[in-house]
Amino acid sequence: MTEEFHRIRRLPPYVFAEVNKAKAAARHRGEDIIDLGMGNPDSAPPPHVVQKLVETVADPRAHGYSVSKGIPGLRKALAGYYARRFGVKLDPETEVVATLGSKEGLANLSAAITSPGDTILVPNPSYPIHQFGFIIAGASVRSIPAHPGEDMLRALDRAVRHSVPKPTALIVNFPSNPTAFLADLDFYKELVAFARREDIWILSDLAYAEIYFGSNVPPSILQVDGAKDVAVEFTSLSKTYSMAGWRMGFAAGNPRLINALTRIKSYLDYGAFTPIQVAAVAALNGPQDCVEQMRTLYRERRDVLIRGLSAAGWEVPSPEGSMFAWAPIPERFAHLGSVEFSKLLLARAGVAVAPGLGFGEYGEGFVRIGLVENTQRLRQATRNIKAFLHNNNAGPGLSDVVHLEKA
Structure with missing residues (x-):
């Protein structure tokens, strides 16, 4: 009775769990985390x-x-x-x-x-x-x-x-x-x-x-x-x-x-x-003006995010649809992989994103950023990311992430 159930054995470890665990720990310490990792709308229904x-x-x-x-x-x-x-x-x-x-x-x-x-x-x-x-x-x-x-x-x-x-x-x-x-x-x-x-x-x-x-x-x-x-x-x-x-x-x-x-x-x-x-x-x-308002809201957030990341030195393609940006990991951090980069971004910038590996092996090298915070919080997120990137021009190693997790 010690073997794992057959269907459960076919499921790999949940990649997002590592970032979620780090996010929960940071919030428990009272840190302000800007959560752009989950596609969870923050607006009220009509x-x-x-x-x-x-x-x-x-x-x-x-x-x-x-x-x-x-x-x-x-x-x-x-x-x-x-x-x-x-x-x-x-x-x-x-x-x-x-x-x-x-x-x-x-x-x-x-x-x-x-x-x-x-x-x-x-x-x-x-x-x-x-x-x-x-x-x-x-x-x-x-x-x-x-x-x-x-x-x-x-x-x-x-x-x-x-x-x-x-x-x-x-x-x-x-x-x-x-x-x-x-x-x-x-x-x-x-x-x-x-x-x-x-x-x-x-x-x-x-x-x-x-x-x-x-x-x-x-x-x-x-x-x-x-x-x-x-x-x-x-x-x-x-x-x-x-x-x-x-x-x-x-x-x-x-x-x-x-x-x-x-x-x-x-x-x-x-x-x-x-x-x-x-x-x-x-x-x-019912009336569908609420749908256009929703679309306008996400468009404004997209523009704030993409402009802010560009100003921070992180060039990310501007999405034409969905509520996400699919962002290639900055080159000097590419050796970390998407999971460790996501954890580092959380620890150093207070911004949570979703590691691309969680969406399949060919998602490695990317992170998904959700347009799920208001424009003020998105501007704060890009300022935090800019400070993080500018303070890490040399590019951290994997040991830096491990040290942060143990701290």
Whole structure:
């Protein structure tokens, strides 16, 4: 009885745990930590959505078991959003299911469609559930490039020709977490054509669809003709309406995949708390000026962060979407790796970031910086980082980090 359980053995140590432990210790010592490590929105949900939640909670009838696949009005609201935003028609009965956030939906669909030993194609780096949802379900994962372009398409072709068994599913995520890459409709057309030709499912994570900062408006893969033959897409209210803790998401698209997810969920949950579902309807059907305000907020934060880091001597690409910057580690610190650099940044600058290694082996050499503090705190963070970088022109060694941990 001393051996670790089989599925747990397939999960590596949680990379973020080291930085989280150091962050907790620093706060315990009373240090002011500016936490840019977690994608946790700091703004309040729209007032009309909160009010609808409060009203519904006051109804005694709203406290029983809910509907696992989502109340009818919620599924209709999500279909209405797709019609307005993407020009995509969805059947609320057969092509939409509500989920407890997109993460739960991805994990449960992975379990529903995976047989032990299946090969799944996943971008690297990517959000951990994209890979580990399938690993937990017993699949083997083959990494492909994360950028939406020719390299990814060539890698997909090689994977089909050289993987045994042949891949059964592909994950994509644009705007992406952590890299902030965006895909256009032409790329999705090539992806759908590939999947239809090779008989491969596509699971698209569109959680950051509404966080974009330029003229490149993120499309849905379901806009492509024939996409519903092979694809399902996950969306979420977490970032769009600052409702992360409400755990309200959706899957939409291929009826067979939606039915598989709906069926497995029927054994596992009774759906989100009904007042949350009702409030989610108010979010999707109500005034949408709050979404533009959210977008403006993140754009302002992005600009403050990127300008401040540049002034500090750290050149970081300006993201066109998502709520993250994907930052290459400054060259003189590259030998430390992303975990030790993140710990050093925490200790010397009081700024927490997410090490790129936590998103896959090809995330090494980067850190993810979240736009999850107000502009005043972001300016303070970049000032702290500037002082840290200027005081470490010689570049520290790994022993400096170890010494700091022991202090």
